[in-house]
Amino acid sequence: MVHFDFEFLLVVATALTGLFWLVDALFFAKSRQQLATSKSLPDPIWVEYSKSFFPVLLAVMILRSFLFEPFRIPSGSMMPSLLVGDFILVNKFSYGLRLPITHTRITEGDKPKRGDVAVFRYPKNESLDYIKRVVGIPGDRISYKNRRLTVNGQPVNVLFDHKYWGLGDREQMLSGDGCDKANASCAVFIEEFGQVGHTIMNNPDVPYSFDGEYLVPEGHYFVMGDNRDHSNDSRFWGYVPEKNLVGKAIIIWMHWDWRPGGSGLNVNRIGTGISD
16 A cells, blocks of 8 residues: 555644644734724634644544554455455554654554454555555464465464455456456465454466465564465565554445446445454
């Protein structure tokens, strides 16, 4: 997920509008009214705008920084759990509250669990937000061979569920989702961490090329996309530091696939919980 530095602009705009309003109230408002004769003078335009926008900006900053933040899914790396065009809400306090801009943690929160769908700042370029599933926590030994995931020597239970041919009535997925050939058929499985299951997808047309073994260091997490053969994840660029965690994805609040030939608005996905 591409990250526009909206957070920085929001903090700056909130600070400036609040400062303008405060300065006017302390130094200019009283003298301005003393100069008025028969009726109150209108506030200068910059004061009017500050009074109007500051409460709104402050509320948005608090909501976005400490409670919930919306994100849009732009790629198919988390299919079939999350699709291109899904708009999701991320719980910002689940892994501990952090200050905006500096990302300094001010509360502990919970530790990510195997199976959580987490949003984090991409370690190779922290201006980008990524979303993946946590499959390894600190100290875990992860193995991925022949499309099978093993954690600490125990193969993760996987059950075949169905063939995946696209969303709704489409007979094939759009180019870039991983199954863009008319005769391609991706297989969907239920992968279980303990008693909790989630869907993953494999593409039989892709040769094995992602095998490896990994030891997750302290303070880091190993993440993978649910679309296992079409995901840029920890198998390629390494581990996610705890300080890069943004929050836990919890629900789909809208779906709109804007691409040519896409599914458009799909109300059936609205309100769908994101399994962990």
